[in-house]
Amino acid sequence: MERRTMYRVSNPHLDALSKDNLYHLGLSTEDDLQRLFGDVKFVCLGGSVSRMEGLSVFLHEKLEIPLPEDGKPTNLCRTDRYVLFKVGPVIAANHGMGMPSLSILLHELAKLLHYAKVEDPVFIRLGTSGGIGIPPGSVVVTDAAFDGSLRCQHEDIVLGKVRTTPAILNKELAQEIVSLCGDVDYQVVIGSTMATSDFYEGQGRLDGALCEYTEADKMEFLERLKKIGIKNIEMEATQLAAFCHRANIRAAVVCVTLLNRLNGDQVDIPPKVYADYQKRPMETVYQYIKKHVEKKKDDDDVDEPATKKAK
Amino acid sequence: MERRTMYRVSNPHLDALSKDNLYHLGLSTEDDLQRLFGDVKFVCLGGSVSRMEGLSVFLHEKLEIPLPEDGKPTNLCRTDRYVLFKVGPVIAANHGMGMPSLSILLHELAKLLHYAKVEDPVFIRLGTSGGIGIPPGSVVVTDAAFDGSLRCQHEDIVLGKVRTTPAILNKELAQEIVSLCGDVDYQVVIGSTMATSDFYEGQGRLDGALCEYTEADKMEFLERLKKIGIKNIEMEATQLAAFCHRANIRAAVVCVTLLNRLNGDQVDIPPKVYADYQKRPMETVYQYIKKHVEKKKDDDDVDEPATKKAK
Numbered sequence: 117m118e119r120r121t122m123y124r125v126s127n128p129h130l131d132a133l134s135k136d137n138l139y140h141l142g143l144s145t146e147d148d149l150q151r152l153f154g155d156v157k158f159v160c161l162g163g164s165v166s167r168m169e170g171l172s173v174f175l176h177e178k179l180e181i182p183l184p185e186d187g188k189p190t191n192l193c194r195t196d197r198y199v200l201f202k203v204g205p206v207i208a209a210n211h212g213m214g215m216p217s218l219s220i221l222l223h224e225l226a227k228l229l230h231y232a233k234v235e236d237p238v239f240i241r242l243g244t245s246g247g248i249g250i251p252p253g254s255v256v257v258t259d260a261a262f263d264g265s266l267r268c269q270h271e272d273i274v275l276g277k278v279r280t281t282p283a284i285l286n287k288e289l290a291q292e293i294v295s296l297c298g299d300v301d302y303q304v305v306i307g308s309t310m311a312t313s314d315f316y317e318g319q320g321r322l323d324g325a326l327c328e329y330t331e332a333d334k335m336e337f338l339e340r341l342k343k344i345g346i347k348n349i350e351m352e353a354t355q356l357a358a359f360c361h362r363a364n365i366r367a368a369v370v371c372v373t374l375l376n377r378l379n380g381d382q383v384d385i386p387p388k389v390y391a392d393y394q395k396r397p398m399e400t401v402y403q404y405i406k407k408h409v410e411k412k413k414d415d416d417d418v419d420e421p422a423t424k425k426a427k
Numbered sequence: 428m429e430r431r432t433m434y435r436v437s438n439p440h441l442d443a444l445s446k447d448n449l450y451h452l453g454l455s456t457e458d459d460l461q462r463l464f465g466d467v468k469f470v471c472l473g474g475s476v477s478r479m480e481g482l483s484v485f486l487h488e489k490l491e492i493p494l495p496e497d498g499k500p501t502n503l504c505r506t507d508r509y510v511l512f513k514v515g516p517v518i519a520a521n522h523g524m525g526m527p528s529l530s531i532l533l534h535e536l537a538k539l540l541h542y543a544k545v546e547d548p549v550f551i552r553l554g555t556s557g558g559i560g561i562p563p564g565s566v567v568v569t570d571a572a573f574d575g576s577l578r579c580q581h582e583d584i585v586l587g588k589v590r591t592t593p594a595i596l597n598k599e600l601a602q603e604i605v606s607l608c609g610d611v612d613y614q615v616v617i618g619s620t621m622a623t624s625d626f627y628e629g630q631g632r633l634d635g636a637l638c639e640y641t642e643a644d645k646m647e648f649l650e651r652l653k654k655i656g657i658k659n660i661e662m663e664a665t666q667l668a669a670f671c672h673r674a675n676i677r678a679a680v681v682c683v684t685l686l687n688r689l690n691g692d693q694v695d696i697p698p699k700v701y702a703d704y705q706k707r708p709m710e711t712v713y714q715y716i717k718k719h720v721e722k723k724k725d726d727d728d729v730d731e732p733a734t735k736k737a738k
Contacts (some may be wrong), residue, residue: 217525
């Protein structure tokens with residue numbers, strides 16, 4: 117049976133607030149967060165709004181939850197900073213690009229789930245990335261998240277002092293996701309992921325507006341990444357890992373690779389191929405969600421008294 | 428007369444590309460960038476899409492450039508990562524939240540302006556922020572940008588090594604913007620700005636999902652900021668300053684303060700007040716744009732031969 121622990125954030129100061137504004141979501145504790153979000157089990161995160169809308173439509177279909185009349189999933193976020201689609205037990209939210217934007221969302225989502233009294237949520241980022249030595253279109257499920265200096269940690273600055281948090285993801289979760297991916301015509305691999313705070317110089321690209329290193333410097337760096345088992349580069353994994361580790365939330369990162377960085381820097385994929393690639397993390401993560409939705413149904417049936425069931 | 432220098436980025440590798448994809452903008456050198464953007468002089472940047480749309484509508488009106496028939500400014504960005512409104516000599520683009528998201532946009536905008544052969548562009552961020560010891564609704568024009576460790580620099584990681592860039596903004600530009608702000612019923616001040624990579628713990632808030640320091644720790648930190656002349660805290664200034672310094676672009680940061688952080692952490696402003704506050708950086712920056720648009724008209728008149736003028 118699933119473990120069922122009510123999720124609590126760790127901040128004694130929150131008790132002193134008569135109202136807590138989740139400012140970037142446009143929600144507050146004056147909303148009935150438990151009614152709106154109390155059944156959430158899975159929080160799916162991705163950079164782009166349209167990808168998260170696509171995921172929501174896909175989940176509506178797969179989980180057989182009818183879409184609203186206008187054919188669009190319902191966005192419960194009341195600002196233009198993020199979207200927050202809710203499909204049954206799933207939240208699909210966009211985190212924008214980069215760790216600071218993700219960080220704001222994580223703080224506010226964790227508080228939201230705390231106020232909504234959800235049980236043991238799982239956070240999964242579904243993203244795009246640059247691959248290292250694997251074919252474009254591969255799906256990488258991250259087992260270890262490295263920062264730009266190739267350490268499994270996330271550095272931030274709190275009250276003027278640098279703080280270092282281990283960037284630990286849940287390995288069993290990663291393994292379970294990979295084990296469930298089924299028979300697909302693309303690679304789904306477990307591997308390490310490097311997270312950077314810039315797409316161009318931060319990832320050793322030669323095609324930014326500014327570049328002061330040579331192609332040889334770049335290739336030496338990418339070969340170094342390959343050697344230590346890094347399969348892809350993106351911009352959020354260490355932040356997600358560090359926050360969720362501190363916040364006691366199980367988390368995973370599932371990214372498709374858009375190119376093999378050993379062969380180039382430019383992302384130039386035909387729209388159809390791009391659309392196909394974007395669906396792959398969704399398909400991978402859906403198998404995991406499906407299993408646990410079905411498991412929960414079975415558990416609920418066991419929990420329910422026979423007399424009640426007979427009704 | 429305005430100095431007129433064609434803007435060039437500094438990256439020899441770009442010459443080797445047969446096509447350059449500005450991936451996150453959905454534009455490339457196969458588009459006629461010079462026709463689309465060749466007359467750009469001002470690049471206005473802000474976090475939120477709706478604020479940038481609001482700025483564009485405001486500029487259409489003020490610069491007497493009719494809006495398209497649907498009443499909406501034209502978005503030239505072809506992805507959902509950013510918006511790129513073009514109003515006469517102004518680009519209004521949203522950079523999302525945080526420095527990595529801004530960094531991607533800066534690289535792609537600088538290349539875009541390079542390919543479009545614009546002359547001497549000016550980048551101005553119009554944002555919201557938390558104030559330190561000044562009334563909510565004040566506008567701060569940044570003279571020095573500090574990072575979370577209270578140094579006037581921006582740190583990033585390139586090829587695995589930490590790189591430190593001075594976060595230098597153009598002081599004359601800041602002073603000119605303040606000098607032109609006119610007679611308004613709110614404060615417009617020059618001051619230092621701290622840029623952080625997190626909204627909650629990174630800015631010493633007590634109301635994030637996680638918090639391991641006390642109110643006394645927080646207040647001590649904020650008082651320290653006040654003492655060194657920091658007037659506001661936001662999440663992008665050092666990145667903008669460092670990139671533009673390296674890229675030889677004049678840049679400014681103009682932010683309204685939504686609250687006085689010495690009095691609290693929560694952003695809880697009535698929508699009407701919030702809308703009013705958001706307009707203030709627009710009004711401030713518009714006076715600067717107006718002056719230079721008029722100046723350019725005068726210069727063009729002088730440049731043009733008398734015979735041509737007589738037509």
